[in-house]
Amino acid sequence: MQGSGNDSTFPCLFMQHVTPDKIYHVTVMPCYDKKLEASRPDFFNQEQQTRDVDCVVTTGEVFKLLEEEGVSLSELEPAPLDGLYSSVSTQEPTSHRGGGSGGYLEHVFRHAARELFGIHVDEVTYRPLRNKDFQEVTLESEGRVLLHFAVAYGFRNIQNLVQKLKRGRCPYHYVEVMACPSGCLNGGGQLKAPDTSSKELLQHVERLYSMVRTEEPEDVPGVQELYRDWLHGEGSEQASCLLHTSYHAVEKASSGHSIRW
Ligand code: SF4
Structure with a gap:
């Protein structure tokens, strides 16, 4: 689950037992276009009347915010990673194979x-x-x-x-x-x-x-747990519904250009 920046809300919902409208979902992205993507109607949850992603900040903006607060990243102690899945070690970040664009x-x-x-x-x-x-x-x-x-x-x-x-x-x-x-x-x-x-x-x-250690997605315990406990297995209707999305042409009037971030 990576890439679009708009696909990781649901584990929070299920695992922390709160509805999407009670979550303020922030993603840190390398890209300003992710702000527009998050504002697309495709990523508005009609049922809960809330967005999948509420705020997108870029890595550059995070750095600037820290600078404004007088915080230097190099002087901070590393913090343990926050884990959503009980079986996943939270000490070491891992990545996927195939480069820095999703693989x-x-x-x-x-x-x-x-x-x-x-x-x-x-x-x-x-x-x-x-x-x-x-x-x-x-x-x-x-x-x-x-x-x-x-x-x-x-x-x-x-x-x-x-x-x-x-x-x-x-x-x-x-x-x-x-x-x-x-x-x-x-x-x-x-x-x-x-x-x-x-x-x-x-x-x-x-x-x-x-240099980040890579793992096959299907070997990651959290992914297996997700499919087994929350999505009724691979290829299930629920997996298809929650993990897949589709894009539609954005009408000018509802474009995200007018949204303030
Ligand atoms: S390549 Fe990556 S950073 Fe560049 S526009 Fe596409 S998603 Fe954004």
Whole structure:
């Protein structure tokens, strides 16, 4: 459960036995666009008359708030992580495989290789095309391409991808598209680099991110607990309803542009 920033309300509801309208849900995101996303009608709970996410602040804004309060992050003692799940160790943060933008391509790729072709993929290898933000991943067997995936990050590469689609020359089964070059780690809401180049800062962030221990989502005890105890198992109607969302075109009049954060 990650990525959209609007998908993590329900464990709080169930596990702390409070209704959504009694929760003020704040997410910290690398991105200003998440504010608009949270304001979409898709994420308004009609039944409870409340939003799934009440407030989105960017990492840069958190840093600024701390600065205004005279708090320096480097001087703070690490605090234990707050855990929603009884079986999960709260001492160490963990991440997913597949980069800093959610890792969906890698997860879908491995899953598809296993389920469709019975092939176990350990390391996913990216082949850069025009630049490091447009890369391909293939699964081949006996000279045949079984899966053909790509990542296209940044509008320049997205434009190229759209051109391919328009010309009917898009060979991919799946494309991970992200608006920011280098993905979310380079999001517009991230901290700015004051005394180092933004490229160096990004490389530093990528290095730190790659050091976080990774886990397969299905192996995380909290995820198993969630499915077992709260969602009536994988593939259940409840899981489908609560974990999936859909997007609809935003009408101008109800756009989030007028919302003050
Ligand atoms: S790629 Fe950029 S715009 Fe897209 S979600 Fe990540 S930070 Fe936001």
